[in-house]
Amino acid sequence: MRPGGRSARIRALVLAAVRADLVEHGYDSLTIDTIADRSGVHRTTVYRRWRDVGGLLADVLTEATADIWQPPDTGTLEGDLSAINREIYTALTADPPITTALIAASFRSPDAARALQAFWSDRYARCRPVVDHAVARAEIPADTDPHRLLIAATAPLYHQLVLLRAPASPELPDQAAHDAAVAATAGAFTSSSTSPRRSA
């Protein structure tokens, strides 16, 4: 019943319908009813298994996410961060906007929120070697906080494209990567450099 049986077939049908509808009509028209009609699976079945549109997108993400992903290794911190940011930039400006759709859905669907959280958590963890290599090359201090550096490098991209809805400009990824690399080189993300400060 589980692996090769009816359930698996239904799931494949539904997820295929989601992807197909996503490329044709985008995220806004993505409704449970549409997917049910398109896949030939009944409404209530889709509701029972996926709860809402967010659940559907979450399942599409987890299915599409290759967990073989490896961070870049260009030889310099800035190069690595640039490569990461270009990948994010591509995902956020892609068509169909699956990532953006999932982000939008995450505000209404706990399933989508969890899937996104898990995805990002995994990716940031996998990027940690980028920082380690930079430390090994003595580009940045040894006590640099990897997570904080990676957040600083990538956050401007998300902020500009997702929240501020700024027009996509191709130099954005490299700029953010450069700025974060300079900051790290100057010793910004070290635990020692932030706690003693307690200005008014």
Next chain:
Amino acid sequence: MRPGGRSARIRALVLAAVRADLVEHGYDSLTIDTIADRSGVHRTTVYRRWRDVGGLLADVLTEATADIWQPPDTGTLEGDLSAINREIYTALTADPPITTALIAASFRSPDAARALQAFWSDRYARCRPVVDHAVARAEIPADTDPHRLLIAATAPLYHQLVLLRAPASPELPDQAAHDAAVAATAGAFTSSSTSPRRSA
């Protein structure tokens, strides 16, 4: 009819109902019907004037936003950025979460999206003197891009609290401010320091 008349009274009634319902039941249960019942204003009237929930939240924001807002002036760049970030942190962790609700709504309502965009655009523009003062004090290079610096300082907050949904930790604002200030001091956000780089 306009300023002190019926329209203004209706608007006050509805917006008060929105705020009240927001503090009691949060964003999820915020529906047009609820607001109509609560305010005593008819459904169709609410739909006509505000279109959807996003329109309501947008109006609440514009009404609540004092356009007398001034950026901090603590005497140092890091101090100013910290003050700004603490304000953002407070807004994003506030209860009721009006800002978060508006961000969520902005993905479904053009009105909410526009209101947010206008709000942020205004705030970032008003923060520009912070960077100018830092330049005047010779803390950072004169060709520092103000917008880029401000984005870098504030983006990690939004990213962590809104998208990554990380647990709120009070040192976040100061950390991000510190890191951005160090980056700016090291000459990160200058136009000259990013264009020549074109590494593999």
Next chain:
DNA sequence: ATCCTAACGCTACAGTCGTCGTGATAGGAG
């Protein structure tokens, strides 16, 4: 004081969402 018009109230409607109870069926276990 009287008109005039913008704004509101009301009813009705079609569409979507999400859930529930009931019956049918596929496919694994014995």
Next chain:
DNA sequence: CTCCTATCACGACGACTGTAGCGTTAGGAT
């Protein structure tokens, strides 16, 4: 091969959305 159960199909339901038409009213203008 037969049973047993998880899963699906079906129909119906209440709630919310968003719109349209039409009557009503408040309040500014002359």
